[in-house]
Amino acid sequence: MSEALRAAPCGLDLYWDEGVTAYDFGPGHPMDPARLALTMRLVESFGLTEAPGVTVRAAPPAGESTLRLVHTGEYVAAVKRVAADPALTDRRHGLGTDDNWAFTAQHSASALIAGQSVAAAEAVWQGGHGHGHAVNFAGGLHHAMPDRAAGFCVYNDAALAVARLLELGAERVAYVDLDVHHGDGVQRAFWDDPRVLTVSIHEHPATLFPETGWATESGGPDAPGSAVNLPLPAGTGDAGWLRAVHAIVPELLSAFRPQVLVSQHGADTHADDPLAHLAVSLDAQRLAAETVHELAHRYADGRWVALGGGGYAVVDVVPRSWTHLVATAAGQPVDPAAETPEEWRTEVRRLTGQRAPLRMTDGAEPGWRDFHDHGYDPGDRLDQAILATRRAVFPQHGLLP
Ligand SMILES: [Zn+2]
Ligand SMILES: [Zn+2]
Numbered sequence: 001m002s003e004a005l006r007a008a009p010c011g012l013d014l015y016w017d018e019g020v021t022a023y024d025f026g027p028g029h030p031m032d033p034a035r036l037a038l039t040m041r042l043v044e045s046f047g048l049t050e051a052p053g054v055t056v057r058a059a060p061p062a063g064e065s066t067l068r069l070v071h072t073g074e075y076v077a078a079v080k081r082v083a084a085d086p087a088l089t090d091r092r093h094g095l096g097t098d099d100n101w102a103f104t105a106q107h108s109a110s111a112l113i114a115g116q117s118v119a120a121a122e123a124v125w126q127g128g129h130g131h132g133h134a135v136n137f138a139g140g141l142h143h144a145m146p147d148r149a150a151g152f153c154v155y156n157d158a159a160l161a162v163a164r165l166l167e168l169g170a171e172r173v174a175y176v177d178l179d180v181h182h183g184d185g186v187q188r189a190f191w192d193d194p195r196v197l198t199v200s201i202h203e204h205p206a207t208l209f210p211e212t213g214w215a216t217e218s219g220g221p222d223a224p225g226s227a228v229n230l231p232l233p234a235g236t237g238d239a240g241w242l243r244a245v246h247a248i249v250p251e252l253l254s255a256f257r258p259q260v261l262v263s264q265h266g267a268d269t270h271a272d273d274p275l276a277h278l279a280v281s282l283d284a285q286r287l288a289a290e291t292v293h294e295l296a297h298r299y300a301d302g303r304w305v306a307l308g309g310g311g312y313a314v315v316d317v318v319p320r321s322w323t324h325l326v327a328t329a330a331g332q333p334v335d336p337a338a339e340t341p342e343e344w345r346t347e348v349r350r351l352t353g354q355r356a357p358l359r360m361t362d363g364a365e366p367g368w369r370d371f372h373d374h375g376y377d378p379g380d381r382l383d384q385a386i387l388a389t390r391r392a393v394f395p396q397h398g399l400l401p
Pocket of ligand 2: 310
């Protein structure tokens with residue numbers, strides 16, 4: 001972290017309402033709400049909720065008019081209908097399907113999560129200049145479409161946060177999505193809107209849901225270059241993933257000059273994630289969060305909204321990854337070598353019956369080669385992917401591919 005950054009402590013609003021754990025598709029579904037509860041308990045047991053500059057806040061659920069910034073009235077009505085009778089199936093709206101099981105809190109818990117992200121956006125925007133960060137790790141439900149639930153996502157809190165920023169007068173909002181899956185719902189919401197730059201770095205659509213996110217998807221006719229997609233080969237590890245992030249994100253942000261940065265930190269890039277096929281470590285995820293933090297200061301006047309996302313290694317990965325995210329945003333990093341607190345291990349056993357990880361690291365020491373300094377290797381599939389993305393959008397931003 002730079003000296004300037006260290007000299008000015010960051011203010012962090014951490015959005016949390018225990019009610020978000022009612023976002024629960026039911027026993028056996030990968031989106032286990034224990035991932036959220038165990039993250040908050042780990043954040044607390046490291047004292048981060050009491051740390052200087054950190055305020056824990058809870059916002060009300062997003063109301064109908066807010067949800068309709070992104071979603072159709074018909075879809076919101078459908079969610080409420082299915083929540084009232086979870087025996088229903090509504091395939092047209094993606095509800096009660098194989099992925100998105102119906103449950104009674106489907107509307108209320110989804111709206112509560114969205115409310116936290118929207119409030120986070122408002123706080124960061126209205127906080128004026130500099131050093132205003134907000135985190136909602138329960139959010140980042142980036143697959144939800146205007147009229148359809150998808151990929152375990154009911155309301156698209158990430159898109160709603162961006163839409164609220166636009167409503168408040170923001171003219172340039174950047175959205176950076178590090179989840180292993182393509183941020184398709186957010187891309188769709190702002191496909192033809194030049195005020196929003198969406199950048200998604202994800203596993204290749206040929207091997208993973210939602211099978212979109214090709215480099216050639218680059219925005220609608222009124223917003224060429226506003227959608228950026230970097231699909232990575234299955235198996236990409238720390239060095240490749242970090243190389244990819246650094247090869248496209250900083251330059252795009254420097255050209256786009258966002259007034260606010262919204263980021264999505266899905267932890268499902270991890271090697272242990274059961275639903276995807278990248279091989280990223282906790283340590284690289286932590287480094288990426290630090291990079292996003294620095295970029296928010298460098299290019300967005302410190303205005304940063306950080307969201308969670310996917311992540312299905314409920315005990316071993318998600319809580320540690322997002323605790324590092326919160327600690328980073330608070331400007332009070334947790335030492336990767338630190339042991340996990342005993343009280344948290346007890347909570348893990350109580351809630352899941354599993355053994356907790358013992359340290360805040362995977363023991364990886366990620367190194368990566370900078371794309372700019374070392375050029376690219378035409379025989380390397382990762383470098384081919386990076387170059388394809390740069391060619392698809394960099395010229396639209398006045399950048400050399
Ligand atoms: Zn900061
Ligand atoms: Zn995901």
